Amino acid sequence: MPIYEFSCGDCERSFEELVRSADAVKEVACPTCGSHRVRRKISLFAASVNPGRATTGGSTAASCAPGGA
Ligand SMILES: [Zn+2]
DSSP states (O other): OOEEEEEETTTOOEEEEEOSSGGGGGGOOOTTTOOSOEEEOOOSTTTTTOTTOOOSOSSSOOOOOTTOO
């Protein structure tokens, strides 16, 4: 299950929320003020799982030296 980072549109507070489905995103509320005016930001989860071996995405890793040394 992906963890998304949200930014509240009312109090500008950033927080992380575990979202089970796309439909659950609409039900995410700000833990600080309870507002539903939250914006989903880019997930930091996928980027920190396998830093040495990126299997997801296609053109993000451009610095791939031959040999690996
Ligand atoms: Zn808020």
